Amino acid sequence: MNWFTTPLGAGGAHRVTVPGCRKVLVIVPTVVAGTRLLDLLPLLDSDFRVQTYFTQPEPDVGTAQFLSAVGGLVIPWEMAVQHEFDLVLAASYRFVDRAPGHVLVLPHGASALKSRQRVRSAGRGAQPTHGLDRQLLMRGGKVPASVIALSHDHELEVLAESCPEALPAAVVAGDICLDRMRASLPFREHYRRALGVGPEETLVTISSTWTADSTFCQRPELYRELxxxxxxxxxxxxxxxxxxxxxxxxxxxxxxxxxxxPPEEGWRATMIASDVVIGDHGSTTQYAAGVGARMLLATCPEVRHGSLAHVLREAVPMYTNDIAEAVVVENFAELISSRLDRSGAILRAAMYRLLGLPEPAHAVPISPVRRVR
Incomplete structure (x- = not known):
């Protein structure tokens, strides 16, 4: 990207066809954050008052490839922090304290509360954490985020105890990823055909988070022995x-x-297409349970009591070579989100409030997820 030719560059102003736009910056440190934020961006569709920029704060080949495939206008982080943006979108608290504008932070998984008891990188001797901790939300005695999107009312209660300074920024917005999956349920057969799965075939999806506690590390035989x-x-x-x-x-x-x-997209369509999901403590397993998939667990490490992963560990059998033992966890979607099917409207209102613009008159778009390419 040539800095000079972007709308922000010194020589870019004369190249702009739509001037005077409010500026939105999307911070993408990882593919995980990027895929989460892509659910937000359709809420800005069809608005000629808004120009969206993407930035990658640190080098990573996979993330760069992801951004290239998105087709957005990517600017270097060093350039981004030299300008002021009307709205900054993030799905991680990393770099939020340096974000050049009003920041909306979205959880990058199911629930703003972590399932793991401790930060992975800190080792087993670290203090317990839940994802809405004071040390995570505050920098230099201040809360840098303008909007902290929460998925559930229970998270608001936790936040009030752990970091009351962040309460003015908190918005219980539900979960737009889950809402999109729920909107996709009528297209189950379409997703199955795209995967090459016939009407009479049984599709079993093995879901794995990362690290050595995951399905992929703990139960590699599953990929060969089903x-x-x-x-x-x-x-x-x-x-x-x-x-x-x-x-x-x-x-x-x-x-x-x-x-x-593939890691970028397709997992949600696959969960919906599945007859059985065998998973672990990761968010993809929780989302599968949230849309009513029949569930089994491959593994589950020590997790925070009361977390989504803990609920699944208590309710779902471990896989012991019989997929017929899979169960549906009733009402699990209500544990993920207390604003089911309303997340888009709440988040769009918050985004336009930060932009200082009235919301568009057209309906909030909550589209079905894409099939696997």
Whole structure:
């Protein structure tokens, strides 16, 4: 990207066809954050008053490829922090204290409260954490985020105890990822056809988060040993692809008769298409339960009591070579979100409030998720 030719560059003003736009910056440090934020951006569709920019704060090949595929206007982080933006979108608290504008922070998984008891990088001797901790939300004695999007009313109660200074920024907005999955349920057969799964075939999806506690590390035999009578799909956390590389991931699965779902998109359609999901403590497993999939667990480490992963561990059997033991966890969607099917409207209102613009008159778009390409 040539800095000079962007609308922000010194020589870019004369190249602009639509001048005077409010500026939105999307901070994408990882593919995980990027995929979450892509659910927000359709809320700005069709608005000629808004220009969206993307930035990658630190180098990462996979994230750069993701941004290239999105087709957005990408500007260097060093350039972004030299300008003021009307709205900054983030799905991580990293870099929020340096964000050049009013920031809306979206959870980058199911729930703003973590399932793990401790930060992974801090080791097992670290103090417990839940994801809405004071040290995470505050920088220099201040809360840098203008809007902290929460998924559930319970999270507001936790925030009031852990960091009351952040309460003015908190908005219980539900979960737009879950809402999109719920809107996609009528298209289940369409997704199954796109995966090459026939009407009479059984599709079992193995869901894995990252790190050594995950399905992919703890139960690698599952990708090889499921009954040949079923079709198998593999949904792997984007951090697995980022840390090991796409070539290595596919090499590890080379002798497995599985449909490998790409990390950018397709996992949601696959969960909806599945007859059974075998998962772990990660968000993809929780979202599958949230849309009523029949569930089994491959593994589940020590998790925070009362977390979504803890609820699944208590309710879902471990997989012991019989997919017939899979169960539906009733009303799990209500544990993820207390604003079911309303997230788009709440988030769009918050975004336009920060932009200082009236909302568009057209309805809030909550579109079905894309099929696997």
């Amino acid at each position: 009954p040949r009578s079923v079709r198998t799909a593999a949904v792997l956390h984007p951090n697995i692809w980022a840390a090991h590389g796409a070539w290595q991931v596919r090499s590890w699965l080379a002798d497995c008769d599985v449909i490998v779902i």
